[in-house]
Amino acid sequence: MDLSDRAVLVVGGTSGIGRELARRFAAAGSTVAVGGRGAEALSALSDEGFGTFAVDVTDGASVARARDAVLAAYPELDTVVTMSGVMLLEDLRDPAHFEAARTTIDTNLVGTIRVIDAFTPHLLERGAGTFVTVTSGIAFLPFAPMPTYAASKAGVHAYSEALRAQLDGTGVSVVELVPPAVAVAGQEKANPRALPVDVFATEVMGLLARNPTPDEILVEGVLMHRWAERDGTYDDLVAQRSQALDMLLPGRKG
Template sequence: MTGNTILITGGTSGIGLGLAQRFQDEGNTVIIAGRRRALLESISANNPGIFGLPLDVDDPASINALRDTVLRDYPELNVLITAAGIMHPENLLDPAHLSTAEATISSNLLGPIRTITALAPLLVGKPDATIITVSSGLAFVPLSATPTYNATKAGIHAYSEVLRQQLSPAGIQVLELIPPAVRTALMGSQEAENAMPLDEFLSEVMSILHEDPDAKEILVENVKPLRFAAAQGTYDKIFALLADR
């Protein structure tokens, strides 16, 4: 939990930025990556020990440029957290939704896959090498308003399972962070009464990492009803409840 060099994509807001600040407080070197250069510079200026690098996860060339910069300037990198993503509602009867679906797949599924493909080789042989993917409780019980978002997060869950299996022989631990609804800017959820306050979520996540560092899935209490709905026989009830929101 300390003494690491951690790169967080999507680190300029929400869960990504919150994790960056919490890990910096724990005594780690933290690199945040995102599209907005001015915001990266502002966050770095206000948080000594957090460094910003430009990254567009939709652009393979940008990902490769990030890899080259990390290799040159942060060769001790041993932790990658893929927190970048978008969430937008879709009406599946409206042909215009297709552009939203394609953008969501690019950012939420292809983005992490491309980023991990580029950076995972840099972690081989590093002490405590770790990749943390970020899926969602909606990977397990979907929200009707966001069909493609749900699908990408389900894809990240499946990808994480196999990534863990394949990278284990190389000494890279793979954890999957599975958030519930959290009060962030994602789809305007800052004021959502049913969403978990961001600071509360971050505190519980950090406690889990301290207490159970070998957990394959990082599950706060609020997400467990979604994660285990199928096993507990409550899937249909929760799916209907989500559809009413």
């Protein structure tokens, strides 16, 4: 895709990967608007020159209001990025985890569906455009400390595939961004293997710029997750990654 003349909305663009990609699209020449809940972050992004829209993806009325405001300001909108997400740790032996599970599904999976539903009529009417959904390497290689997160992202992957099939022939494409661990907001120390967000964004923009744009945006660092099952490394990697449970459930085997 040509990144220099898009009209892009990044829902979940107030921080982290979404904010970095919003800046990259703008730097490439596209018109960019950003959505999210954080008023201070939205105000700072407005000062940077972005269109900003308050939206809570767990609230259908909020999504509808934001959609109306975005389309009034950007009738030429052609790209919608569904970046909003939460990553929560859960101890499944503690029933209190359920609130985290509900929030995770409502934000990551149902929130994605709400945003897509809100903008599908507009993109179909245009007969051209792109949804960029956001999953994770964890959608393909579960990470036991974040069970509902993995389920939500596997769900967004499956949903993206069905959406792509249903929109085939309409001119509206569906691109799934599959990040590996990316260091946002000082997470470099928590996971030294996480990719710096600027390195990740550069690779992502290079893949998005390909013509045709691949259905899945897979940076080098996520290939081991994406293809673990095909490569026969799945069981070993799941077991290895489950060692991280020691932090969450100390003494779990004792």
